[in-house]
Amino acid sequence: MILGRVIGTVVSTRKDDELEGLKFLVVKACDFDGKPTGAAVVAADSVGAGIGEVVLYASGSSARQTHLTKDRPVDATIMAIVDVVEVDGESRYVKDA
Amino acid sequence: MILGRVIGTVVSTRKDDELEGLKFLVVKACDFDGKPTGAAVVAADSVGAGIGEVVLYASGSSARQTHLTKDRPVDATIMAIVDVVEVDGESRYVKDA
Amino acid sequence: MILGRVIGTVVSTRKDDELEGLKFLVVKACDFDGKPTGAAVVAADSVGAGIGEVVLYASGSSARQTHLTKDRPVDATIMAIVDVVEVDGESRYVKDA
Amino acid sequence: MILGRVIGTVVSTRKDDELEGLKFLVVKACDFDGKPTGAAVVAADSVGAGIGEVVLYASGSSARQTHLTKDRPVDATIMAIVDVVEVDGESRYVKDA
Amino acid sequence: MILGRVIGTVVSTRKDDELEGLKFLVVKACDFDGKPTGAAVVAADSVGAGIGEVVLYASGSSARQTHLTKDRPVDATIMAIVDVVEVDGESRYVKDA
Numbered sequence: 061m062i063l064g065r066v067i068g069t070v071v072s073t074r075k076d077d078e079l080e081g082l083k084f085l086v087v088k089a090c091d092f093d094g095k096p097t098g099a100a101v102v103a104a105d106s107v108g109a110g111i112g113e114v115v116l117y118a119s120g121s122s123a124r125q126t127h128l129t130k131d132r133p134v135d136a137t138i139m140a141i142v143d144v145v146e147v148d149g150e151s152r153y154v155k156d157a
Numbered sequence: 158m159i160l161g162r163v164i165g166t167v168v169s170t171r172k173d174d175e176l177e178g179l180k181f182l183v184v185k186a187c188d189f190d191g192k193p194t195g196a197a198v199v200a201a202d203s204v205g206a207g208i209g210e211v212v213l214y215a216s217g218s219s220a221r222q223t224h225l226t227k228d229r230p231v232d233a234t235i236m237a238i239v240d241v242v243e244v245d246g247e248s249r250y251v252k253d254a
Numbered sequence: 255m256i257l258g259r260v261i262g263t264v265v266s267t268r269k270d271d272e273l274e275g276l277k278f279l280v281v282k283a284c285d286f287d288g289k290p291t292g293a294a295v296v297a298a299d300s301v302g303a304g305i306g307e308v309v310l311y312a313s314g315s316s317a318r319q320t321h322l323t324k325d326r327p328v329d330a331t332i333m334a335i336v337d338v339v340e341v342d343g344e345s346r347y348v349k350d351a
Numbered sequence: 352m353i354l355g356r357v358i359g360t361v362v363s364t365r366k367d368d369e370l371e372g373l374k375f376l377v378v379k380a381c382d383f384d385g386k387p388t389g390a391a392v393v394a395a396d397s398v399g400a401g402i403g404e405v406v407l408y409a410s411g412s413s414a415r416q417t418h419l420t421k422d423r424p425v426d427a428t429i430m431a432i433v434d435v436v437e438v439d440g441e442s443r444y445v446k447d448a
Numbered sequence: 449m450i451l452g453r454v455i456g457t458v459v460s461t462r463k464d465d466e467l468e469g470l471k472f473l474v475v476k477a478c479d480f481d482g483k484p485t486g487a488a489v490v491a492a493d494s495v496g497a498g499i500g501e502v503v504l505y506a507s508g509s510s511a512r513q514t515h516l517t518k519d520r521p522v523d524a525t526i527m528a529i530v531d532v533v534e535v536d537g538e539s540r541y542v543k544d545a
Contacts, residue, residue, distance in 0.1 A: 061375070061393040061427060063361070068189070068244035070160070072213065075237035076203050076223040084158070084213070084237075086189070086244055092359070092377070092391075100189075102158040102213055106367050106424075111246075116363065116375070116393055118426040121218045121315075121412045121509075125424035126367040133203075133226075133236045135219035136158055139424045140366035140375075147359035147377055149402075165286070165341035167257070169310065172334035173300050173320040181255070181310070181334075183286070183341055197286075199255040199310055208343075218315045218412075218509075230300075230323075230333045232316035233255055262480070262535035264451070266504065269528035270494050270514040278449070278504070278528075280480070280535055294480075296449040296504055305537075315412075315509045327494075327517075327527045329510035330449060352472070352490040352524060354458070383456070383474070383488075397464050397521075407460065407472070407490055409523040412509045416521035417464040430521045431463035431472075438456035438474055440499075 061116040063142065064089050065096045066109050078132045085109060085138060087117055092145050092152040103136035104129050114153055116140040158213040160239065161186050162193045163206050175229045182206060182235065184214055189242050189249040200233035201226050211250055213237040255310040257336065258283050259290045260303050272326045279303060279332065281311055286339050286346035297330035298323050308347055310334040352407040354433065355380050356387045357400050369423045376400060376429065378408055383436050383443040394427040395420050405444055407431040449504040450486075451533065453478045454497050454526070458490050466520045473497060473526065475505055480533050480540040491524035492517050502541055504528040 068086035072079075083105045089098025094114045103117045106126035115138045117123075123137035124130060145153040165183035169176075180202045186195025191211045200214045203223035212235045214220075220234035221227060242250040262280035266273075277299040283292025288308045297311045300320035309332045311317075317331035318324060339347040359377035363370075374396045380389025385405045394408045397417035406429045408414075414428035415421060436444040456474035460467075471493045477486025482502045491505045494514035503526045505511075511525035512518060533541040 063393060070239055071241040072237040072239050074204055102160060107365055118424050120426055122424050122426035125422060131222060133215050133219050133222035135215040135217055140363040140370060142361055142363050144362040167336055168338040169334035169336050171301055199257060228319060230312050230316050230319035232312040232314055264530055265532040266528035266530050268495055273528060296451060325513060327506050327510050327513035329506040329508055354490060398462055409521050411523055413521050413523035416519060431460040431467060433458055433460050435459040
């Protein structure tokens with residue numbers, strides 16, 4: 061999985077039927093501190109993530125293993141909202157309470 | 158999924174039988190403003206996308222989950238036409254009405 | 255899918271049984287004009303492609319969806335021979351008749 | 352598979368139900384000597400790996416073939432702890448006994 | 449598939465049960481002459497490849513389609529030992545008899 065920060069949304073009305081009801085978020089890969097520094101992808105949201113949150117997203121067929129995305133044509137899905145990233149014994153990112 | 162702009166077509170008469178009837182479009186990855194800046198792929202079209210439109214495409218096995226591409230040897234499929242891309246609270250791309 | 259030009263062959267006698275009878279071609283990713291400029295992969299051939307032809311190849315599990323490659327351990331398969339690549343309204347590549 | 356060194360953990364309370372009970376570790380791709388030099392991913396742990404250990408992780412659908420990760424939305428899983436890496440006839444990495 | 453040269457081995461005693469009996473080899477992507485120049489991966493061996501041999505390996509779910517790797521958590525498998533690589537009409541690599 062990749063750590064990313066949710067920075068936006070994509071709206072689409074003309075799409076494959078299987079996508080009905082899914083929310084698409086723009087996620088930018090981020091470093092351990094939650095700073096968005098990497099590539100951007102558009103991911104389906106399976107956990108109600110909000111703008112600004114640090115999340116984990118899964119790619120490929122694994123992106124279709126959540127309840128919301130089963131058998132749907134999506135190749136990236138946010139499957140967890142991150143509370144803490146600890147690296148080398150140090151808390152690098154902690155979600156605001 | 159990746160944001161891309163449709164910039165062309167690929168025509169093929171000699172191909173695997175499973176591809177009959179599919180349309181192949183050249184899609185170039187684009188930034189949030191819809192400007193094509195990234196790598197080009199050839200994607201099957203499942204939504205009737207036209208030249209110049211900003212779209213989302215899915216890769217890998219997820220590209221085979223639309224009605225049109227089920228069980229076919231395609232690894233990239235346009236599954237949505239983009240209306241709006243909003244990033245950091247700003248509408249970066251809005252499809253012409 | 256990726257546009258590529260067939261530039262060579264790979265011969266192997268000691269291989270997994272499931273590969274018996276498959277032909278392996280060296281394909282180099284090419285630009286819209288058919289000029290090989292990108293990375294090289296070795297792809298199974300499902301359409302009788304010849305050296306020098308511009309083709310489309312699919313990667314990953316999609317490479318196993320042709321009649322010839324079903325359930326075989328190949329992750330790249332040529333599934334179409336390209337006749338025309340048209341980009342920005344211009345025919346960039348046209349196969350010799 | 353990729354050689355990596357476990358350098359941290361990611362904690363998440365709000366996540367897809369299918370992820371319950373899985374441990375997420377931060378793994379940085381490493382060279383043959385076990386020095387972390389490459390990209391970082393977050394991987395599910397199927398072998399009880401600890402911080403500092405050199406491991407192998409599998410990506411994509413293969414990450415879902417362990418007992419712990421079957422059918423779960425994870426695209427990277429640590430499936431082995433490395434004892435020895437031998438390259439060009441030389442032991443480059445040996446796990447402390 | 450990718451052309452690679454086998455340059456080493458990885459030994460692991462603590463691993464997922466499904467990996468029992470598999471041999472892991474370090475493979476470095478090589479050019480058409482068999483010179484290792486690219487990225488290194490650790491691949492399962494399904495053909496009895498030896499150190500120094502030029503091989504083809506498949507990645508992703510295709511790596512699980514050999515008899516030895518079926519349903520196992522491996523994402524790269526050597527499925528062929530290369531005898532000849534011919535590019536642009538020239539034999540670039542020929543395996544020693």
